[in-house]
Amino acid sequence: MSDDPTISQLSFEDALKRLETIVHRLESGEASLDESIELYAEGDKLRGQCEQRLQAAQARIEKITLGPDGGPRGTQSFDAG
Template identity: 65%
Template sequence: MAQEAPDISQLSFEDALRALEDVVRRLESGEVPLDESIDLYERGEALRLHCQKRLDAAQARIEKIVAGPDGAARGVTPFDPEGRAGG
């Protein structure tokens, strides 16, 4: 019998992302029976939505931090992986 999957709502972003990667790997292998593939797809979608929710919450927290002391937004600067100052 298959091991019971953990409740997605209790997973950290990193654990949910790892679980999603595992689902994708299993689906791409082509070795999974149709019924299990459907179940995996549904779980994968739930994991994707959970990850997106966690990312949205993180973005909202960052935008709140970027707000000035008076609560007014000072603007959002796009992320620059090169570390250059915004123009």
């Protein structure tokens, strides 16, 4: 989703921290109009990057299934629904 190499190289946690910083700056009203527009664009890229990483992680999660005796039987794909 993000074409910015610096954003795509950020860990999920670092991208989220940067996004929180941007939101705080925008909510504070301290940024000029031009800076606000740039921050919003960066924030949108960061949001997309975080969403993409979460979707990828969700696709890899497996749920442990239990047999009739209560012991682990195997795994199945995660279903968020």
